[in-house]
Amino acid sequence: MSEKKIRVAIVGLGFGAEFIPIYQAHPNAEMAAVCRRNKAEMDKVGDKYGIKKRYQSYEDVLKDPDIDAVHINSPIPDHGPQSIAALKAGKHVACTVPMATNADDIKQICDLQKKTGNIYMMMETVVYAREYLFAKDLYDKGELGRIQFLRGSHQQDMDGWPDYWPGLPPMWYATHCVSPCLAILSKPGAPALAESVVCHGSGRIREELIKKYNSPFALETATFKIKGSDVCAEVTRTLFDVARQYRESFDVTGSKKSFEWQQVEDEDPVIHTKNSPEKPLTEKEIPQRVKVPDFASRLPEPIRKFTMPAAIQDADHLSFLQGGGHGGSHPHLVHNFLMAVLGKQPAFPDAPTSANWTLVGLCAHESAMKGGDRVAIPQF
Secondary structure, X not given: OOOOOEEEEEEOOOHHHHHHHHHHHOOOEEEEEEEOOOHHHHHHHHHHHOOOEEEOOHHHXXXXXXXXXXXXXXXXXXXXXXXXXXXHXXXXXXXXOOOOOOHHHHHHHHHHHHHHOOOEEEOOOHHHOHHHHHHXXXXXXXXXXXXXXXXXXXXXXXXXXXXXXXXXXXXXXXXXXXXHHHHOOOEOOXXXXXXXXXXXXXXXXXXXXXXXXXXXXXXXXXXEEEOOOOOEEEEEEEOOOOOOOXXXXXXXXXXXXEEEOOOOOOOOOEEEEOOOOOOOOOOOXXXXXXXXXXXXXXXXXXXXXXXXXXXXXXXXXXXXXXXXXXXXXXXXXXXXXXXXXXXXXXXXXXXXXXXXXXXXXXXXXXXXXXXXXXXEOOOO
């Protein structure tokens, strides 16, 4: 592996701090700087991890010629503007989901990525989670047969989260359930892309939550068509006033076998095997719980331990706890981003793919607000 080190600044140190030890351990990264508006909290993190260069101003990070890349973990409304500013400043960008909250910012990011040639990667956890990697392996090996249908679900109680969350339209933050449905059908150089979506809202959140975004729905559920495919996908999203344990999931319905994500935390997923005269099964034998392996062997040895939550030095952020450690995805995300910056492999997801995954949700909410009209998804 190359000895070149990419100098990374982490922006936003709540959830973002969980990535610091991974970058510090990666052979091709230098954890060069941290950025947070609150100086006391920034210094607490900087002191803990021994990071000397600290910024309260994002603009100052972008002016620093010794920073090669920024990893953005800021509040959702900042994702688009901060990614645009970083690409304009000549930095590579890793950004937590979603890419942005409007199509104009998404288009700007895609245009700037093409113009600058710098890497943009949306740090989507689910497509590097061990459950997804397991299902993708089964499909690529032919064990699932022909994919007939896909379903994603992301249900989470956001009461008590920061002030930009209350009332957020559920589908504005839909990439965790959209992305695996598209990624599993993707091939190198040929991403599967959604072309149109139909969405319906259901139920109603508390009146005080509706005011900020004028979004009344407790639940939004959408079906989207996949370009050049006969496969349809369905996704469901909730944020407020729904009784449900946290769940990020996706199911794959195949002609030979089907994969179903576990219903509740600490269960195992289920594989359903199609009955056949050659190999008859009883009804009880068709579904089988399956242990999902870890995929740390795909990573450089120094960061393999970070697929396990116990290895994260301070894994107490609510998103990490609720997400069950995000399926061991964090070191995979870091490694893919660094290898993309070094030109060793394409970013996944790259800017156009990230745009499509995000726009499914934005267009789905538009559809729901129009009573279920079909909405075409812009292709950037």
